[in-house]
Amino acid sequence: MRTPRNSPPEHDGFAFVLFGGTGDLAMRKILPALYAAHRDDMLAPDGRIVSVAQTALDHGGYLKWVEEHVKPHLPGTAIDPAVWEGFLERITYVALDASQPDSFSLLREALATGRSRRIFYLATGPALFVPICRALASAGLTVGSRVVLEKPLGYDLESSNAINDAVGQIFAEDQIYRIDHYLGKEAVQNLLALRFGNSLFEPLWRRDWVESIQITVAEELGVEGRGNFYDQTGALRDMVQNHLLQLLAIIAMEPPHSMDADAVRDEKLRVLRALKPVTSEQIRQSVVRGQYHAGAIKGVSVPAYQAEAGVGEHSTTETFVALKVEVENWRWSGVPFFLRTGKRLAGRLAEIVINFRPVPHSALGPMALRPGSNRLTIRLQPNESIRLSALAKQPGTGMTLQGVHLDLAFDQFFQQERMEAYERLLLDVIAGRLALFVRRDEQEAAWRWVAPILADWASQDNPPKPYAAGTWGPAAASALLARHSTCWQEEEN
Structure with missing residues (x-):
């Protein structure tokens, strides 16, 4: 039997918006880490996950995709069906083209209910970081939100500065979480x-x-x-x-x-x-x-x-x-x-x-x-x-x-x-703790x-x-x- 964590769950609601929601990183690391946090009662009951990708799937089709691609990477050996179903109930899928700002109205509609804090996790290529942040700002979704940037952040010092400058015009430094899972x-x-x-x-x-x-x-x-x-x-x-x-x-x-x-x-x-x-x-x-x-x-x-x-x-x-x-x-x-x-x-x-x-x-x-x-x-x-x-x-x-x-x-x-690195870091993002981010x-x-x-x-x-x-x-x-x-x-x- 799993020993309870020594930290309390995050009680405030949140909306964890995962760009690149059908990608390899989402399937192997991010969603398994969120599942582990859910299983350990470390997430607020009304916290939800909004996966975003260009893949043309409806809600049921995405859950089948998650079933097929996430389950092989879940921590532990036994999966409680009731816990897994409870995790799936947190998930909403939004199909949109991240390079098209007009399509972000679909995301705004999905986030319209509730007053949860919003976390935008950009598990995409760095070329999409700036377009996504600008589209989020145009859709009025950035106020009080947090953004997580995956590596690599640019190709060299010049391109890294260009991304940081553009993202920094939209999010304050204390809203930006540059993740290094090590x-x-x-x-x-x-x-x-x-x-x-x-x-x-x-x-x-x-x-x-x-x-x-x-x-x-x-x-x-x-x-x-x-x-x-x-x-x-x-x-x-x-x-x-x-x-x-x-x-x-x-x-x-x-x-x-x-x-x-x-x-x-x-x-x-x-x-x-x-x-x-x-x-x-x-x-x-x-x-x-x-x-x-x-x-x-x-x-x-x-x-x-x-x-x-x-x-x-x-x-x-x-x-x-x-x-x-x-x-x-x-x-x-x-x-x-x-x-x-x-x-x-x-x-x-x-x-x-x-x-x-x-x-x-x-x-x-x-x-x-x-x-x-x-x-x-x-x-x-x-x-x-x-x-x-x-x-x-x-x-x-x-x-x-x-x-x-x-x-x-x-x-x-x-x-x-042991808590996996991504689980710890995602809980820190939800709680607003910046010490483990670059x-x-x-x-x-x-x-x-x-x-x-x-x-x-x-x-x-x-x-x-x-x-x-x-x-x-x-x-x-x-x-x-x-x-x-x-x-x-x-x-x-």
Whole structure:
């Protein structure tokens, strides 16, 4: 039986308007997250969901679509038919063309009853963000409302600013929720608790005691039918500019004076502005760009990236990036942050590894001087956990050291099902909590930092380095760390 949440439901009514209501993101993530919140009694009884898409379906046809495409992605194993039917009763479907402002009269009619707060979730391509916001304003639907913008928000700094400028003319900054689902993960929240709720780690969380930090987000999947989108985006825009730099900012930030939204985001912004700029010469030394070729994932053959549907035959879009980043401030100066992300890698993994410096002198033999003997590993997926690695004496005669681990597996310690990232973030939107969403100046700082890399790749004859699907990426990614006398965690053994 599921343990009740430790937070009360949102009692005020709401209308959650989901643009892209027949799309992949809506089916796999957003509607399953709303179902979980409904199942756990976290939604107001009169809260409703209005799905919007261009697909010509009536109300019954849309509910059949939801039945077919959402149920396979629902959390948990058993689905209570009564709970599912209650969830479906919240849903209304409106078929309209988001690029045609006149059609928004249909949405206005659907929202005419009640005085619920309105939340507009734009699970569409970024090209529709501005037209949708302008049409909402023309229909008189934006006053007191909130808008959620999915990534990618633009293609570069210029296009991101253009979208933010246009949306900012319609919605105030405190009405805009730029979502990054990694910030809603339980382990990321526990990273904040670990750092700022315990005196044990804070004195060690600095250059004097930390040798290096690794952040990895690895996927086994390829482009999964999204070749047209991904070939115009690539791993740097899709993952580094948002997810990985946000994780870096949380790791490196100073303690905020409170957990209020702007207090937290101010500290993240200071980190992003302190990132050491990269020159063309440094890019060639500190950034690895890769693209997967044909290989095998868990024994199943998979095609090369260039053979994927929607991908150009001679595409140079990167599916892998590894890079060394430095934070130029008193706490972190000289500590390398190694970031890595890629598709068709050897495993599905998202983790942060804090490598502490070895002891300066050991009377216990070379084991105590080995890099990585003391480390903290924060696993974000697939199984959220925190592991502290240390050294202990082996039983028996003599003083032989062996690595041991102190583990906190959240699903074992806390006897309740974990809240998924999207569920937490959607409840925060409904409640008006902004702390886990990206502020515009954060986003600009991240785009500004990656801009020289994008420009260098566009101007240089520097094609991605090949790697076989099912491996951990190009050999150059290992060489990057080897130049700093370290290695990726999975390479140690």
